Amino acid sequence: MIALNENTDLAMNVKNLNLWYGKNQALFDVSMPIRRNKITALIGPSGCGKSTLIRAFNRMNDLVDGCRVEGLVEYNGQNIYGPEADVLEVRTRIGMIFQSPNPFPMTIRDNITYGPKIHGIKDQKKLDKIVEESLRKAALWDEVKDRLNTYAMKLSGGQQQRLCIARALSINPDVLLMDEPTSALDPLATKKIEELAVQLAEEYTVVIVTHNMQQAQRIADYTAFMYLGELAEFGETEQIFNDPKNELTKNYIHGVFS
Amino acid sequence: MASSDMAFGFEEVGKTGAGLETPDVKGRSINSRRFNPDTIPKLVLTATALSAVVIVFFIIVYIAGLSLPAFREVGVWEFVTGDRWQPSHGYYGALPLITGTVLVTAGSIMFAVPLGVGSAIYLSEIASERVRNILKPVCEVFAGIPSVVYGFFGMIVLCPILLGLFPDQLKYSTSWLAGSILLGIMALPTVISVSEDAIRAVPVSYRRASLAMGATGWETTTKVVLPAASSGVIAAVILGIGRAMGETMAVIMVSGNSPIIPEPLFNIFSNIRTLTATVALEMPEVVYNGIHYSSLFAVALLLLVSVIIVNLTANAIGRRTRRRLGMVKASKYSLDIKGRILDRIDDKTLSEIHRVKPKVRTILSAALLFALSSMMLSLFVSVNMALLLAGALTAGFVLVTRALRYVSSTEKQTAAHTSLKVLMILVLILLAVIIGDILVKGLPAISTDFIFGMPSNSGREGGIWPAITGTLELIALTAAIALPMGVGAGVYLSQYARENKFTRTVRNAVDALNGTPSIVFGLFGMSALVMALGWGYSVIAGSVTLAFMILPVIIKTTEQAVSAVPRSLIEASMAMGSSKWQAIYKVVLPAALGGVITGIILSLGRAAGETAPIMFTAAVAFKSQVSFSLFEPIMALPYHLYFLASEVTGSTANQYGTAVVLLGIVLSMFLVASLVRHHYSKNTKW
Numbered sequence: 001m002i003a004l005n006e007n008t009d010l011a012m013n014v015k016n017l018n019l020w021y022g023k024n025q026a027l028f029d030v031s032m033p034i035r036r037n038k039i040t041a042l043i044g045p046s047g048c049g050k051s052t053l054i055r056a057f058n059r060m061n062d063l064v065d066g067c068r069v070e071g072l073v074e075y076n077g078q079n080i081y082g083p084e085a086d087v088l089e090v091r092t093r094i095g096m097i098f099q100s101p102n103p104f105p106m107t108i109r110d111n112i113t114y115g116p117k118i119h120g121i122k123d124q125k126k127l128d129k130i131v132e133e134s135l136r137k138a139a140l141w142d143e144v145k146d147r148l149n150t151y152a153m154k155l156s157g158g159q160q161q162r163l164c165i166a167r168a169l170s171i172n173p174d175v176l177l178m179d180e181p182t183s184a185l186d187p188l189a190t191k192k193i194e195e196l197a198v199q200l201a202e203e204y205t206v207v208i209v210t211h212n213m214q215q216a217q218r219i220a221d222y223t224a225f226m227y228l229g230e231l232a233e234f235g236e237t238e239q240i241f242n243d244p245k246n247e248l249t250k251n252y253i254h255g256v257f258s
Numbered sequence: 259m260a261s262s263d264m265a266f267g268f269e270e271v272g273k274t275g276a277g278l279e280t281p282d283v284k285g286r287s288i289n290s291r292r293f294n295p296d297t298i299p300k301l302v303l304t305a306t307a308l309s310a311v312v313i314v315f316f317i318i319v320y321i322a323g324l325s326l327p328a329f330r331e332v333g334v335w336e337f338v339t340g341d342r343w344q345p346s347h348g349y350y351g352a353l354p355l356i357t358g359t360v361l362v363t364a365g366s367i368m369f370a371v372p373l374g375v376g377s378a379i380y381l382s383e384i385a386s387e388r389v390r391n392i393l394k395p396v397c398e399v400f401a402g403i404p405s406v407v408y409g410f411f412g413m414i415v416l417c418p419i420l421l422g423l424f425p426d427q428l429k430y431s432t433s434w435l436a437g438s439i440l441l442g443i444m445a446l447p448t449v450i451s452v453s454e455d456a457i458r459a460v461p462v463s464y465r466r467a468s469l470a471m472g473a474t475g476w477e478t479t480t481k482v483v484l485p486a487a488s489s490g491v492i493a494a495v496i497l498g499i500g501r502a503m504g505e506t507m508a509v510i511m512v513s514g515n516s517p518i519i520p521e522p523l524f525n526i527f528s529n530i531r532t533l534t535a536t537v538a539l540e541m542p543e544v545v546y547n548g549i550h551y552s553s554l555f556a557v558a559l560l561l562l563v564s565v566i567i568v569n570l571t572a573n574a575i576g577r578r579t580r581r582r583l584g585m586v587k588a589s590k591y592s593l594d595i596k597g598r599i600l601d602r603i604d605d606k607t608l609s610e611i612h613r614v615k616p617k618v619r620t621i622l623s624a625a626l627l628f629a630l631s632s633m634m635l636s637l638f639v640s641v642n643m644a645l646l647l648a649g650a651l652t653a654g655f656v657l658v659t660r661a662l663r664y665v666s667s668t669e670k671q672t673a674a675h676t677s678l679k680v681l682m683i684l685v686l687i688l689l690a691v692i693i694g695d696i697l698v699k700g701l702p703a704i705s706t707d708f709i710f711g712m713p714s715n716s717g718r719e720g721g722i723w724p725a726i727t728g729t730l731e732l733i734a735l736t737a738a739i740a741l742p743m744g745v746g747a748g749v750y751l752s753q754y755a756r757e758n759k760f761t762r763t764v765r766n767a768v769d770a771l772n773g774t775p776s777i778v779f780g781l782f783g784m785s786a787l788v789m790a791l792g793w794g795y796s797v798i799a800g801s802v803t804l805a806f807m808i809l810p811v812i813i814k815t816t817e818q819a820v821s822a823v824p825r826s827l828i829e830a831s832m833a834m835g836s837s838k839w840q841a842i843y844k845v846v847l848p849a850a851l852g853g854v855i856t857g858i859i860l861s862l863g864r865a866a867g868e869t870a871p872i873m874f875t876a877a878v879a880f881k882s883q884v885s886f887s888l889f890e891p892i893m894a895l896p897y898h899l900y901f902l903a904s905e906v907t908g909s910t911a912n913q914y915g916t917a918v919v920l921l922g923i924v925l926s927m928f929l930v931a932s933l934v935r936h937h938y939s940k941n942t943k944w
Contacts, residue, residue, distance in 0.1 A: 060829060065756055075288055084289040092835030093288060102826035105849045114844065115834040164830065171834050 010074075011036040011175050011205035012057065012094075017071035019056055021064060026052045028230045029071075034175070039197060039206045041220035041237065043213060045257065049229040050209045051099075054177050057207060058094035059087050075175070092119065095173035100184040101160035103152035103167070108144050111152050111163055115171040130170050137203075138166035139196050158189025165196065176200060178208040182215065194219050213253060217241050225249045299839035300754055306746030307755070307764065310813060313806055314767045317782050318562070324785065325559045328552035337556060343517040343531075345540065345550040352557060354517045358434075358530035359503055359561075362513060365438025365526065366445055366502040371495055373442070374449030376681035378491070381450070382457040383479045384675055385682075393682070394454070395932060400689060401447035402928040404867025406896045407917050409511030410903050411692050412440040414910070417512055427527040427637055430514055435526040437513030441505055443688055445498035450685075452497055456490020456576070457483060476671035493576035497773075500568040504561065504775030506534040506870040507900060515539060524633040533561045534777045534870075541781065541874050546789055555785075558778045566770045573769055620659055628652040696917050703915030713880060713893075717902050718909040722916055724881045728797075728892030729923065732876065733866050735801035735888075736808065741858060744809050748816025748854075753828075753842055772810035777870040779807040784874035795891035800876025807871055808861040815861075819853025820846060852938020856931045863927035867920065869896040879905075895920040 012034035019027035027049050034040050034057075042050040052061065059080060061067045072079045080090045104111050112131045121127060131148065135141040140162040144155070152163055161181060168176060178197065182190040197206055198219050210216050216223050216237060223240040225233045225248070233246040244250045251257060329337060332350045340351020377397065381390050416439060417431040460483050468478040484491070514529025517536070521528065531539075537554050544551040632648035639647070662670065711721025747764075755761040783803030793799040823846045831841035847854075869877075877897035899916045902909045 058833060060833060063829065063832065078288055080288060082289065086288060088295075088835045088837060089288045090835075091833055096829075096833035098826055098830060098833075100826070102824065102830050104827055104830070104845050114831070115836075118831075118834065118836045118840055118844070167830070168834065177833075 009033075009035055011076075013072075013074040013077075014057075015072040015074065017053075017056060017069070017073060019052060019061065019070075020066075020068045022066040026229050027056070028228075030231045032224055032231055032234045034205060034207055035222065036205050037201055037203070038221040039201045039208060039219055040222045040224065041216035042207070042209045042224050042226060043211075043216050043252075044226035044232075045252065046211075048226040050224075050226045051179055052229075053226065054096075054179050054207060054209050057175070057177055058091045058096055060091075060096065062087060092171055093173055094175040094177060095168035095171070097161070097164055097168055097176065097178040097181045099180045101157055101164050103155070103160050103163050105151070105153060107149045108152050108155070108163060109148040111167050112170045115167060119171060134166040134170040135163075137169050137200070138162045139192065139199075140166055156189070158185050158192060161185060161189070161193060162196065165193075165200075169200075173204065175205045175207065178206065180209050180211060183211060190215075213241075225252065227252075295837040296839050299843075303746050303750040303754055306743050307750040310743050310747040310809060311764050311767060313809065314771050317771070317779075317806065320782060320786060321555055321559050321562060321778065324552055325556035326552070328549055328556040331549050332553070337553075338560075341519060343536070345544075345553065350549070350553045350556075352533070352560065354519050355531060355533045355536050355557065356560065357519050357523075358513075358517070359532040359534070359564075361520065361523075362434055362437045362441060362509060362530060362532055363499055363502045365434060366441035367495065367499060369439055369442025370445040370449050370498050370502075373681055373685050374446050374498065375453055375491060375495070376678050377446075377685050378450050378453040378457060378494075379479065379484070380678040380682040382454050383475070383483065384678060393686070394451070396689065397450050397685065398447055398932075399693070399925065399928070400443070401451075402863065402867075402925050403692065404869070404896055404920060404924055405444065405505055405507040406511075406867070406869045406900050407696065407921055408440055408444055408692075409508040410899055410913060410917055411695065412436055412508060412512035413903055414913070415691075415695055416440065424527060429527070430529060432512050432514035432529055433527050434513055434520060434530045437509045437530070437532075438526070440508045440512055441502040443692075444505060444508060445502045446685065446688075448501050449494050449498040452494035452576070453487070453491040456487040456494060459490065460486045474667045474671045476674045477667060489575045489578055493572040496568055496572035496575070500565050500572065500773055503568065504534065504565050504773065504777075506538050506775065506777040507896075510535045510538055511900070511904065522633075522636075525637060526634070527637065533557050534775055537561075537777050537781055538870060538873065541784060554781065558781050561775055562778050565773060565775055569773045570766070570769060620656065624652050624656050627655055693921075696914060696921060700914035700918030700921075703911045704918060708912075708915050709919070712882070713898075713912075716906050716909070717880070717898070717912055718906060719912070722893075722895065722898060722912070722919065724884050725893040725895045725898040725916070726919065727884050728877070728881075728894045729866055729896075729920075731797055731886065731892060732800055732804060732872065732894060733862055735797060736804040736865050737858070737862055739801060740805035740808050740812055740861075743805075744812025745816050745854060745858075747809075748813045749820055749842065749847070751813065752817045752820040753838070753846070768810045768813050772814055774807075774810075775870075776807055776868050779803050780871040780874055782806070783871060788875055793889065795874075795876055795878060796889045797876055797892050798888040800872040800892070800894075803871045803875045804865040804868065807868070808865050811861040811864075812858060815857025816850075816854050819850040819857065822853065823849045852935055855938075856935045859927050859931040859934065863924050863931070866927065867896055867924045869900050873897055873900070895923070 010033050014030055014032050014034070017027055017030040018025065030053060032040075042053060044050050055061045056069065056073060057080075061069070069081055073081060075090065075094065079085065080087075080094075104114060106114070109131055112134050113127045116127060116130050121130070132141060132145075135144065140159060143159060144163075152160065155163060161184075165176075165181075181197075182193050185193065194215060197208060200206055201221075208216075208220065220237045223235065223237040224231055225240060225244075225246070227248050233240060233244060233249045235245075240249060241253060244253060328350065332340070337350055337352055338356065339353055340349065341353045342349040342351045343354050381393060381397075385393065417433075417436050420433065420436055421428050421431045464482050464486060465478050468482045469475070473481070509532050513531070513535070515531040515535050516529040517531045518529070520526075520530060536557050540550070540554060544554060628648050628651075631651050632644050635644035635647050638644075665673075708721045709726065710723050712723060713725075714720035751761065751764060755764070780803065783799055783806075787793050787799040787802055788795060791799075820842075827845050827849065828838070828841045831845050832838065836844075872894055876892055877894045878891040879893070879898075879901045881891070881893050895916060899913060899920060902913045902916065
């Protein structure tokens with residue numbers, strides 16, 4: 001379908017991924033590439049498996065009882081589900097932003113230093129640097145630099161979500177998975193997060209699940225259209241939206257169903 | 259953990275960061291499988307949960323096992339239906355005791371339901387937010403008063419008042435009536451707070467829908483809100499029943515303890531004896547391992563089984579309301595059989611009650627009123643006269659209900675609101691009288707000599723220092739034993755346990771033991787720890803007994819507090835490569851700390867005020883010096899108060915003084931708990 005330069009081009013590669021929750025199969029034979037320093041969007045109607053798929057990218061589905069996976073999800077050419085793979089290391093390299101902002105009930109600073117501390121960084125200066133750096137990258141520094149010791153719950157919803165992004169950046173991941181990061185936000189806050197995602201893609205590889213087709217169109221380089229647990233179509237965003245090959249994709253994009 | 263992290267180099271965090279070195283992380287291998295850091299915490303937590311479960315089952319099996327000889331000797335049927343309880347003559351018929359428990363409980367419900375449910379409706383539907391925020395915690399003070407203090411109040415204030423009111427009817431100052439009033443007051447906090455929660459759980463949208471159709475507030479309350487909350491309110495009443503049934507100290511001190519069936523059965527002025535009282539009174543006299551000894555276990559088993567049935571029913575009904583109102587997901591706690599029983603109770607009985615036609619309802623309540631009032635009146639006047647008066651009363655009642663039809667709905671609302679307010683005020687007056695009496699008469703007794711002095715002249719003079727230190731010692735040791743196990747098991751249940759048979763069994767066992775009468779624990783501690791293990795009357799035996807008693811509460815509150823922390827926080831932590839235990843330890847536990855600590859302090863407060871579990875395991879009437887040794891008996895405030903009140907005449911001043919100190923310790927623990935809850939609720943809202 002698309003020519004790949006496996007060595008330099010791909011951050012992740014999904015091959016024939018099947019996933020079951022107990023007896024229900026949620027993903028059917030999904031194969032797709034995730035390109036380095038690009039934004040890949042997953043779209044599709046509710047219940048199509050896009051959230052399940054993105055959660056399979058850093059093994060968050062392991063937390064669900066009775067979840068079973070077949071197939072490969074490769075990161076740097078190594079299967080993250082392989083017997084040798086360390087799930088904690090997988091999640092350290094492949095970070096995640098969640099649907100609604102979920103800052104820890106701690107101060108802003110403690111939210112950011114949490115991850116580095118987990119991974120053994122104790123030096124206060126280094127931690128301060130990480131706090132500033134991460135908040136800057138998440139475009140939140142100027143708004144909160146004077147109140148790093150206030151509780152994160154006091155921030156607005158949009159600020160909380162950017163704090164969560166900063167928190168994910170604090171341990172310097174390679175890939176950022178965003179599971180409908182703007183679904184709980186107002187249009188202005190959404191715009192900020194979108195701009196941020198584009199910026200972050202210069203340095204990170206971004207995968208984003210979105211319910212909002214305009215959002216995918218605005219920011220994604222590649223788009224995957226999921227339907228009933230299958231990958232119906234994958235391609236460059238422009239092609240998916242302007243010249244969909246699959247009848248289902250066409251109908252979804254034109255709003256025949258949603 | 260730290261060193262292996264260094265191996266893959268967290269020096270490199272912040273690769274474009276100002277001045278941070280950035281080796282190539284992108285090509286780094288993920289195949290560095292380490293020892294799973296979650297293994298050990300999971301193992302430890304599983305072990306604590308397992309030991310908690312073993313203890314729970316062991317207690318139940320132990321009690322059942324030791325009751326076998328009595329059942330074998332006497333026969334189960336004869337034991338339950340025999341109407342003569344005279345162990346010294348070889349008669350083991352528990353019917354008088356069962357009757358006593360049923361009657362005193364039924365009586366207490368007559369007091370607790372109108373006052374409790376009325377206050378709950380007032381608090382949730384009528385009172386302003388500000389009034390509610392003040393009155394609800396005030397009502398919870400009832401729950402903080404130790405039962406021995408209630409008993410003391412009953413003995414010294416309530417019984418004399420009743421004797422003054424009914425000099426011709428009462429043979430002694432003690433009576434079933436006194437027991438019922440006291441137990442009714444003690445059941446109030448349970449009834450008020452559980453039914454208030456149930457009523458407030460009804461969605462506001464129901465109320466708005468009703469008001470929007472022109473219904474008055476009172477019509478909305480009676481026709482929409484209360485029916486929707488009915489099973490929750492019923493659960494509250496059943497929990498209150500469970501509380502009253504299991505009570506020991508208060509009932510011993512005011513109801514006379516004669517193992518007789520009242521003559522006639524509704525003679526509320528008769529003395530009676532409950533199952534709990536029998537265990538508490540006869541335990542010190544029995545021959546170890548004899549039939550009498552075993553028969554007390556049989557009595558405890560009856561008690562245990564009835565309270566467990568009552569509590570499980572209440573829990574299941576309450577859960578059902580919440581589920582029906584969409585507040586919790588189905589089935590986390592519920593047991594299959596329970597569900598089926600409830601289907602029957604809930605769907606048929608309850609809805610039939612609602613469907614009963616107004617006319618039928620009037621006839622039923624009139625009949626009930628007639629029966630009750632004629633019974634009560636016949637205790638005062640001749641039977642014919644009683645029937646006549648009761649008939650007149652009932653006729654009056656029916657007329658008034660008929661006349662209500664011509665009263666406008668706003669006037670009805672005013673009348674209803676006023677009467678509910680009166681009920682609420684009555685409750686507050688009761689509380690003020692109990693606390694006020696003890697403070698007014700007790701505070702003058704407090705002095706440094708009293709606090710720090712040794713008792714003398716059988717406790718009539720001198721101080722209570724050894725009892726204070728003894729109680730503190732008990733609390734500390736109880737905490738040391740119960741906390742690790744209870745918190746560990748709670749965290750395990752909330753975070754690690756899968757939903758399977760084992761977990762359901764654990765939850766049901768915890769539910770079952772939560773609310774087991776404290777005297778049952780006392781009996782277990784006496785038999786297993788003091789006698790079988792040979793610990794003797796000792797701090798350690800008392801603390802272990804108390805720890806077992808509060809274990810279910812700690813497990814349950816910990817589990818609830820930890821489960822209330824959103825799952826998304828664990829996911830956020832684990833998405834950064836933390837282990838599950840790190841997520842729990844660093845994010846979830848701190849977030850749940852307020853709830854966990856509140857639960858711990860409340861249960862320790864309860865342990866501090868308990869008498870029944872320590873009276874045969876740790877407490878003695880006198881100690882000449884303060885000493886700290888695990889295997890020595892101690893004095894303790896609740897037992898000291900019981901001892902002075904029931905055995906030492908002429909010690910009234912010191913009784914009040916002891917009551918004040920005990921009340922002070924327990925209520926300040928409750929105060930601390932509510933401050934903690936308030937403090938933590940400020941920064942954690944989800």
